[in-house]
Amino acid sequence: MQYSKLLLPTLKEDPAEAEVVSHKLMFRAGCIRKLSMGIYTWMPAGLRSLQKVERIIREEMNRAGAQEVLMPAVQPAELWQESGRWDYYGKELLRFQDRHGRDCCMGPTHEEVITDLVKREVHSYRQMPINLYQIQTKFRDEIRPRFGVMRSREFIMKDAYSFDVDDSAAGEAYKMMHEAYNKVFERCGLKFVAVEADSGAIGGSFSHEFMVLASSGEDEVAACDCGYGANVEKAEVRYAGGEADSSSVPPLELVDTPQQRTIEEVTTFMKVSPEEVAKTLVFETDKGLVVICVRADHDANPAKVKNLLGANYAELATDEDVMKVTGAPVGFAGPMGIKDAPVYLDNALKGLPSFVSGANKADAHYKNMVPGRDFTPTGWADLRTIRQGDPCPRCEGTVTVARGIEVGHIFKLGTKYSEAMKATYLDADGKEKPIVMGCYGIGVGRTLAAAIEQNHDGNGICWPVPLAPWEVTILPLKVKDEETMRVARDIETKLEAAGIEVLLDDRDERPGVKFKDADLLGVPLRITLGARGLAEGIAEVKERTSGEESSVSLDDIVTYATDWVVERRK
Ligand code: ATP
Numbered sequence: 001m002q003y004s005k006l007l008l009p010t011l012k013e014d015p016a017e018a019e020v021v022s023h024k025l026m027f028r029a030g031c032i033r034k035l036s037m038g039i040y041t042w043m044p045a046g047l048r049s050l051q052k053v054e055r056i057i058r059e060e061m062n063r064a065g066a067q068e069v070l071m072p073a074v075q076p077a078e079l080w081q082e083s084g085r086w087d088y089y090g091k092e093l094l095r096f097q098d099r100h101g102r103d104c105c106m107g108p109t110h111e112e113v114i115t116d117l118v119k120r121e122v123h124s125y126r127q128m129p130i131n132l133y134q135i136q137t138k139f140r141d142e143i144r145p146r147f148g149v150m151r152s153r154e155f156i157m158k159d160a161y162s163f164d165v166d167d168s169a170a171g172e173a174y175k176m177m178h179e180a181y182n183k184v185f186e187r188c189g190l191k192f193v194a195v196e197a198d199s200g201a202i203g204g205s206f207s208h209e210f211m212v213l214a215s216s217g218e219d220e221v222a223a224c225d226c227g228y229g230a231n232v233e234k235a236e237v238r239y240a241g242g243e244a245d246s247s248s249v250p251p252l253e254l255v256d257t258p259q260q261r262t263i264e265e266v267t268t269f270m271k272v273s274p275e276e277v278a279k280t281l282v283f284e285t286d287k288g289l290v291v292i293c294v295r296a297d298h299d300a301n302p303a304k305v306k307n308l309l310g311a312n313y314a315e316l317a318t319d320e321d322v323m324k325v326t327g328a329p330v331g332f333a334g335p336m337g338i339k340d341a342p343v344y345l346d347n348a349l350k351g352l353p354s355f356v357s358g359a360n361k362a363d364a365h366y367k368n369m370v371p372g373r374d375f376t377p378t379g380w381a382d383l384r385t386i387r388q389g390d391p392c393p394r395c396e397g398t399v400t401v402a403r404g405i406e407v408g409h410i411f412k413l414g415t416k417y418s419e420a421m422k423a424t425y426l427d428a429d430g431k432e433k434p435i436v437m438g439c440y441g442i443g444v445g446r447t448l449a450a451a452i453e454q455n456h457d458g459n460g461i462c463w464p465v466p467l468a469p470w471e472v473t474i475l476p477l478k479v480k481d482e483e484t485m486r487v488a489r490d491i492e493t494k495l496e497a498a499g500i501e502v503l504l505d506d507r508d509e510r511p512g513v514k515f516k517d518a519d520l521l522g523v524p525l526r527i528t529l530g531a532r533g534l535a536e537g538i539a540e541v542k543e544r545t546s547g548e549e550s551s552v553s554l555d556d557i558v559t560y561a562t563d564w565v566v567e568r569r570k
């Protein structure tokens with residue numbers, strides 16, 4: 001391919017709003033352009049790489065026995081009402097009405113559409129197992145779109161859905177997809193881990209996320225040498241502290257704390273450490289409001305709150321709701337005297353003989369509070385987020401916490417959707433049963449961005465060969481020199497005939513510009529043709545990632561480059 005004919009605009013400057021390196025480099029290397037907030041166009045170079053990820057995914061999905069379909073982006077509200085998600089999916093779901101006034105949405109995911117399809121087409125145990133996937137555009141009206149295509153509003157996802165007769169067959173399907181995902185991310189050249197995860201808005205009972213380890217990741221994963229790994233949203237905290245002795249704690253004492261709202265203000269004012277304070281948070285869930293207490297140096301975990309109540313969502317309540325439940329303005333909430341909501345305490349509070357907490361009235365806190373003596377909590381639970389150095393839930397070791405980018409997520413759905421939407425089949429005995437489902441997603445664009453997060457240097461992208469838009473770039477330094485161009489075109493033609501993807505930089509630019517752009521674009525192998533080398537019958541070869549340079553004779557260059565690329569394809 002000739003650079004001069006391509007829409008391949010490279011830029012020296014980072015876009016102002018780009019926070020992470022993949023966003024900066026994808027923009028500067030002409031891979032993507034922004035249309036509006038969280039909405040991007042894939043440019044020729046970016047699309048070539050995107051399609052490589054898609055090809056790898058397709059091959060592994062097909063190999064695992066999944067069949068490709070393509071479902072619509074626009075979905076009728078009725079299906080979402082059937083599944084029960086219309087009411088709680090929230091603002092991420094882009095809803096609108098068509099000209100007939102019918103409620104619709106842009107699909108953020110396709111459980112409803114596929115369950116409806118399968119319910120109409122699959123009626124017998126003989127038609128299963130079946131696994132259907134698509135690579136298709138999703139829309140999620142993300143509250144904070146950022147990092148370019150990593151967290152965009154419109155994005156391409158591979159989503160697969162499995163349908164089985166029972167739990168054990170569904171477990172096999174899950175295992176197959178887990179293995180296929182391992183292969184996809186290995187073939188993309190990524191360093192990743194599969195960790196236990198919360199099921200979020202998709203629901204179901206069991207799930208794993210595939211995390212690309214990178215410091216820019218929005219997720220945190222807790223891992224232990226024993227092999228345990230989980231998203232911190234999900235990771236269980238094993239409470240190993242025992243119960244403190246509260247028998248000699250003095251009586252509860254009300255303390256005036258005018259204007260002391262934050263943990264820092266309260267601890268300074270009362271001369272206590274955050275470890276001795278219980279912070280009280282009110283969550284709004286679809287099962288009502290709930291009051292949670294955790295040690296003030298710990299973080300309350302919304303996913304654990306949600307799961308404790310069996311709710312579909314849990315998020316911090318509004319100031320008005322806090323006032324309603326506690327009778328106090330934000331900053332003075334406490335667990336004592338709550339009437340209209342359950343009160344759960346995190347296990348770590350067991351380790352304190354007593355604690356300081358808000359008094360549920362403005363400008364006051366309690367000290368010497370002892371649960372069981374001063375008030376009766378609804379229950380105790382694991383409600384906080386794990387952190388570095390906490391005990392591993394599976395062994396006697398401790399966990400470390402690292403950042404990761406979630407590129408894939410697989411779920412055991414069970415019969416959540418099939419029961420709600422009445423997708424049933426007849427078993428061998430003619431008995432009607434709900435189909436057992438699983439669903440499996442990969443963020444295609446996000447995978448590509450994650451690959452850049454892991455493979456770049458100060459000069460640009462260092463594409464792993466399987467994802468590179470071109471595998472080899474040829475840099476004739478003097479395009480006005482006929483002999484140079486004849487050799488360059490000859491190498492291009494022969495490499496292309498050998499099935500290698502080549503970018504020939506035939507632009508009449510200074511060598512410095514060409515070198516800079518080649519580094520920015522990240523083509524894995526660069527062949528430079530300069531006047532002096534040509535006179536001696538050699539080309540200069542440079543590997544983008546390692547920076548290794550060598551001189552290769554023009555007679556051997558085609559074989560050399562072909563072998564180099566083919567060895568590194570996966
Ligand atoms: P996140 O927690 O990052 O929002 P999610 O749990 O909502 O992700 P899933 O519903 O599991 O994501 O979607 C499957 C995959 O789609 C994710 O693993 C991710 O790779 C990709 N994905 C999800 N949201 C986005 C987005 N806004 N932009 C790009 N890719 C996304």
Ligand code: MG
Nearest residue numbers: 092140142200
């Ligand atoms: Mg999301």
